[in-house]
Amino acid sequence: MARRPEGPPPPPVVGRVRLRFAKRGRLRFLSHRDVARAFERGLRRAEVPMAYSAGFSPHPRISWVGAAPTGAASEAEYVELALATVVDPAWLRAALDAALPPGLDVLDAVLVSGSGGLADRIDASRWLIRLPTVTEPDLSAAVAELLGRDEVQVERATKDGRRRFDARAAVVLAVCRAENDTCAILELVARHTTPAVRPDDVLTALYVVAGLRPSAPPEPTRLYQGRLLDDGTLADPLAPDRNDAGRLVGRSSA
């Protein structure tokens, strides 16, 4: 039996905006719920004309795409907003950015015009993981060991108890370098799989295959999200909207 929402019907959605935003500095400790709450307040403070869900406790219509885990920073989080009035995305970017706490920074906003959902344009992430207390040679050796395997089972506590899964197959690319003598950096491209393989799962895998165990917590930052291209780079998920919008107003692609 379908539940009919109570209350007056909400105004129709007349436009959608997609945002790329960053989660930086100490705000990396925000959980997805914390980010969502900050956005709802920021949108109200910025007076963004949001479309709302039906019912007696209407919620602004915000669609999230895969959030970076608590403790991970990100330069590439994505969200889609449904609007009750069309607004200039440049205004929205600036107004919302000003209304959000510093560290939640809105980097890009485009009106949705291209076909296809945002989630369909994202199947991989590029991560930069700082590993204080780990040396580059130790890291390189462990990564070589990992890449030499077909499968590495790891375990993680999820809300449905402990889960075992393969953390190797999702890793498309892993590059090591040294920040200095006592801090190595791992750059990682990982495919989005189910369950999602997160930076800490890859680190667990490095422990499993090579006994690598940093004595200080790793600091992961998501650099990019998008569709994985053959050369290992990721396609900007907002590009189709930008390009189509460009055509709509008759601009050249330059």
Added chain:
Amino acid sequence: MSGQSLFARLEPLLPRVRRPVQYVGGEGNSVVKPWESAAVRWCLMYPDAYEVGLPNQGLQILYEILNEQPDVLAERTYSVWPDLEELLREYELPQFTVDAHRAVGDFDLLGVSFSTELGYTNLLTALDLAGIGLHAAERGEDDPLVIAGGHAAFNPEPIATFVDAVVLGDGEQAVLGITDVVRAWKAAGRPGGRVELLARLARRRLVYVPAFFDVTYRADGRIEAVRPNRDDVPARPSKHTLSDLDAWPYPKAPLVPLAETVHERMSVEIFRGCTRGCRFCQAGMITRPVRERNIETVGAMVDAGLRATGFNEVGLLSLSSADHTEIGRIATGLADRYAESKVSLSLPSTRVDAFNVTLANEFSRNGRRSGLTFAPEGGSERLRRVINKMVSAEDLVRTVSTAYAHGWRQVKLYFMCGLPTETDEDVLEIADLVREVIRAGRVASGHRDIRATVSIGGFVPKAHTPFQWAGQAAHEVTDARLKLLRDRVRADREIARAVGFRYHDGRPGIIEGLLARGDRRVGAVIERVWREGGRFDGWNEHFSFGRWAAACAAELEPLDVSLDWYTTRERAEREVLPWDHLDAGLDRDWLWADWQEALRGTELDDCRWTPCYDCGVCPTMGTDTQIGPTGRTLLPIAGVSAGSEAVVRGGAST
């Protein structure tokens, strides 16, 4: 160097603790000032978890007022959970502020706000982590002055050895006065050290300094006398009372936390004080007289606060919000103003009358009518006369019928158990009341599917109330009465399935009672409990009655007193009570007379609507009841900012 950020050392620990976001600060409207720019530096603490402490209005108000001063810096700290406490100790990091992650020990003053006595062990954790001596007597010249405030501080004797000073009453002007004294003392080169600073604060009647008073005891354990040990400080420190709340429209820009907290709304205190005279209610007694904010200020604060925060909920707070003389027009005005927006309004009010339902209807105009709470407090008419809660069974049934008829789906009824003179029969009458309520609800709503929740709290006698002499009911007694009541309701097939029960075990209430009416000897109990691991005593999963009982046995029994002696024992008229030397404005003879009236079951009217009955507050404190209606109106939002300026200025000049 003092005042440096510890965040770089703290950050690596955060991934290892539960909900690290609570320790990172960065709240909307929080303030970080350069350390060197400030002449006086305050650290404000709420001694409970961040999720509970952050929304605390009192602390937010003081934080804002202090930071508005150009040469004053105020930061906040909250209790850290045991997981982080352990790591802080392991890595030798101190208690820190969440604003700029500075060491608490670096500040000039540590102000701790106690809403409840169960935060005392958390004070000790914070002092210890901060590297500040637990006892005032051990502190060095560079340690912050530790100042307690909040409602629980109206009997600060159990924590007398742990704090340097105590602020009684409203903090707004007191913190500014303290700041002035500290600023001048520091500028003069700290003459006389911290003792002289404390003496200056005491002489200016800003604080009570426990170390300036000696307590002597009689052979039977009772207090013989509490006497000042210096002749240059007032013998009766007194409470602060803020007059003209319109001149102090705080918080203007409430903190917007990144972490989830217990209340996330724009709260506006619409009046302070209450003279309904409920005899069990410490808040009502110690915050007298009633001082309202007028409709114009309330409207301006709501608008400015929503803009500053992005909150979508407004709460109009006070001890009995439906009593504001302009509440009807405030309700309608705000409901009109926010009709088109997604802002929801709430009025925490439990008054048992039809007007309260009307208000609730107004506040939920476009929303869901889920639950309404009413607080008859006492189960029987006789008991309600004892506690001076003038509600008849007919009032309750009529009010609840009105609520159900207006579409409210559930009512919650709040009662207390363990009240003075209470018998099993008084408590069992709750079952009769609830039966009538359910019946009336079924008639009014036209269907059988009616729910009522009965929520019951254990009564704890508090200082500065007419019940300060009463013997607290033993937890075995309250637990047994509540079991009788539950069995009675369960056996009643007509209502059993319609009634939900909520009550807690009575033991934490006994410890709260010990701390609420204890004297200086109880300090050793607190310290022992803390040393044995006592933390977060307000949380069921952390509270251990056994630990408290054992500490009482160890520390009190050698002195020929006991947990029972402090809690279940009734006091005689002439017994010196530990807080008698602290002036909350209430005339002791009036309190005693009111206690006797309670025992006779005689009611007392509210002095807002009947002549003054000389409780003592107004003449002693030089204050007056300040109520409307003022004839002002809720300004439209566009005109509000200019209007609020006028209110502030106009208020300040009167």
